[in-house]
């Protein structure tokens with residue numbers, strides 16, 4: 713069983729990106745992937761290096777533990793002004809320390825995203841992939857832009873089968889990366 717942590721970059725209740733991850737949970741149902749959504753991003757305080765001491769503040773410790781306990785992470789991010797939302801970047805900044813041993817280093821990650829605009833948060837996805845790569849995460853070459861997001865969901869339920877298939881592909885790509893790494897570990 714591959715354990716994947718889902719992190720939505722949107723905090724709002726009816727978020728299309730959170731709905732996208734919920735659809736991914738459904739897509740994982742008949743596979744050997746278990747996808748759990750993280751619900752504590754809003755509690756993470758603004759990064760302040762003076763507060764970056766041990767033990768870490770509880771919300772940050774919980775976030776790091778959730779990542780440590782997962783084999784891989786699937787992010788779904790909206791686009792805010794051609795980039796990723798500030799609170800998501802802030803959370804990644806907390807995760808990024810200490811640099812050499814941060815919880816995302818070498819962790820397989822993939823990024824998908826939904827926006828109400830025509831490009832499906834494509835810039836934000838690219839931006840997040842860049843930031844995650846800088847942390848040393850193993851960023852998969854997966855892209856799933858969901859444009860005009862308000863037309864793809866009905867009462868939070870994904871109604872686009874192509875996107876559902878894309879989610880299943882993203883999960884399988886993460887699971888395959890985890891399996892390959894396990895094989896390398898066994899051989900080594």
Ligand SMILES: Cc1cc2nc3c(=O)[nH]c(=O)nc-3n(C[C@H](O)[C@H](O)[C@H](O)COP(=O)(O)O)c2cc1C
Nearest residue numbers: 722724727728729730790791792793794827828829
């Ligand atoms: C502050 C802000 C900035 C935004 N900037 C962009 C943008 O640059 N490009 C875009 O396609 N949509 C932009 N949007 C629209 C979002 O794509 C839309 O609100 C989307 O539904 C947010 O994701 P969510 O449904 O998961 O909350 C912006 C929305 C907000 C609130």
